[in-house]
Amino acid sequence: MTHLEALEAEAIHIMREVVAEAENPVMLYSIGKDSSVMLHLAMKAFHPAKPPFPIMHIDTTWKFSEMIDFRDRTAEELGLDLIVHINKKGQDMDINPFVHGSAKHTDIMKTEGLKQAIDKYQFDVAFGGARRDEEKSRAKERIFSFRSAQHRWDPKKQRPELWNIYNSFKNKGETIRVFPLSNWTELDIWQYIHLEKIPIVPLYFSKERPVVERNGVLILVDDDRLPLEKGEKPMMKRVRFRTLGCYPLSGAVESQADTLPEIIQEMLLTTTSERQGRTIDFDSKSSMEKKKQEGYF
């Protein structure tokens, strides 16, 4: 058995456990490459049936428009039940990453939005595409990760996970985040996408796109909400994205890679890590742990 076959079997095992034991599971779908892999695995796990749960996107309203197109097309082609949730309160407050800053924007539109949606639909288990190799505090999170009724994560109270047995008994009000891709690395994800020909958002591939440069980061001019600063002019560059989120918060990289092998090659030869393109990690070294305790996915 190759390592990808082993990872694939493990993820499918985890998904089936959840479906057998959860009351009302949901798959969180962020439209990124990890979500694409997770969804692909779900299609395999339950074939010939459809995955017996809806997929849900927490829309911050600042995603790349190509992501939204891709999301809707994917759900339709696969015949899946797609839930899109927007934090209406945040929308009414007109939360805007340019005005309120990235931290506040992420907190309100993403973290709060997710909590709201889970409460609203009464989901008890939510699949997420997080990987342990992404960040140090993720490396210590269990595959079945419990959240209190207040959606908080307590790293000191994690249940031991033995063999491939998962304890999904939960207390009143508790919910579970389940991470079927825990043991995958970025390279595994790319390689699997390549091998299985899994569709991904075209933004991962290099193309001429209009960008502006800010504090050394290339920001795509995705729509007219991007306030151009004085003297700033969008320029056309061959760029692509290593990681996708809200467009004002995702830095593009200059690249010629427009095929999967080229993307993988570039990733293997590059010397900065994947999350560096995301501005939310810069705050402090324990920032991810703090965010997670507060309920960030």
Added chain:
Amino acid sequence: MVYIDDLIAEDIDLYLKKHEEKEILRFITCGSVDDGKSTLIGRMLYESHMLYDDHLSMLEKDSKQMGTQEKGLDFALLVDGLSAEREQGITIDVAYRFFSTNKRKYIVADTPGHEEYTRNMATGSSTADVAIILVDARNGIMTQTRRHSFIVSMLGVKKIILAINKLDLVGYSKQIYDKIVEEYTTFAKNALEIKEITSIPISALLGDNITSSSDNTSWYNGPTIMDYLETVKIEGKNLSNPFRMPVQWVNRPNLNFRGYCGTIASGKIEPGDKIRVLPGGKNSTVKSILFDNKELEIATSGRSVTITLEDEIDVSRGKMIVSAENPGGEADQFQAHILWLSDDAMMPGRQYIFKSNSQTASLNLGKLKYQINVNSLNHIPAKDLKLNQIAVCNIYLDKRIAFDSYKENKTTGGFIIIDKITNHTVGMGLIDFALRRSDNIHWQSIDITKEQRALQKSQSPKIIWFTGLSGSGKSSIANILEKKLYSMGHHTIILDGDNIRHGLNKDLGFTEADRVENIRRVGEVARLMVESGLICITAFISPFESERRMIRSLVSEDEFVEIYVDTPLEICEDRDVKGLYAKARAGQLPNFTGISSPFEEPENPEIQIDTTKISPEKAADIIIEFLSKNHFT
């Protein structure tokens, strides 16, 4: 990420092709505190060129800030993820790390050395192929070294690397190295089942014998750590083992398709193979094996597949599809090794949840046969089991399950123990063998049924279970209730401290374990009373929700009536009919409920009586009214 592999730049397609064929090796690092586990892993990541520039620059910054390594990089900082442990300089949880070489992908569980986190180490070793046991050359074999080695061995890890670390601090002394190896070998021969032990002298901090042979240990000719990991044979995928697949989920998208989903625990399967479904024992033949939209000609251990059968037989989650030729066993009583993972001690007699692969059952743990002192490996007598302790005992399930011994099959022989109240995983167990009893003792077939006995009495039998603090008024209400029921023509019996503690349970004291056992016996007696058609009234403090719930589960749902006599502690203490509270306050009565031992309020009692508002007489009437409404006669 800077791989040294030139192929990446020159021929990415060929590189990918090669990378696709890699296997996974899982290993754990364990050993005593400060033996250098995190440093070793950090070093491996560094030497395998798995670090990005931004990670490295963060590491340089952190190393300076923490100031633990004057000379250079502190690799432990890279691995110790949670901020608490970064500040204390220790690892407090299992961290999973990944790296790959040209041959293999590695999943590393970095597990803690502190005794209180032994459970995390057990977690890491449950899935490991290889264990790296680190020993600080200056200290030699420590208690933790023995403890971890024993757990690793008990959990069925087949191979150990004994890495004698910090050799730089003892002048790369061969003598010291040899002495530690000898001591460990003697220990392993006596205590461990692992026969394959490879010793390697290293310095994780300086990189000796990690990826390349060190000039500092010219007296050593064996493999480096990485040499060993790259070439060691990965076991556990032996296809000649009998086929086992626990059924996780039944796939029924329409009436024409019924597939059984699961991960193959051992062996292989092909269409046409004869199988059996356990427990139960129905036979059938494999019709097809599906994965995604492909039909497979063969599927092997480790794969997650969907199987269809020729015959329509009852297969659901919790059943296991096994080879008809070599089916393994089914039973409901076992001897098992138990490792306790919770701060709350294990109580023999208390009911827990048993979970093994997809099978769940109610679990009673029998009296401990013995506890294993993991330092001396002696067997010692014990009544209960505390965090990190290991014991051997019999376990009793409420239904039969399919199983193998853990030594034969980790998936079908390993289980976890879940607390019914907190829902936490509180223990783990390994099945040794099934007890003969469950095969041989059949329930006496009884011709006169409970219903017939009840009919003779013209009543529906019940357990009326009073719970509440000492002095709350349980016995007073119970007595009045019994008189009233008697006058109505019912056949009743009261069980209370007076007639139980002085007779049946006079061997029991007041420790938590004894109190659990006390209530368990009362429950069993009450159940027999219900079997004989009686209305059994009990009056015990019965402070623990889990015990009350256990007794409720002994009889039918409508046969158990829980009555919570709710009297505030101050009032009970004020009354202090027997003078017990005064004694308890004076410290003369240990484990006294309400004072030095908790009372867990019932979550959903059928009746709750506030004695500050309701007289005992009125309380008895309320209970009779409840009984009448619930088809009592």
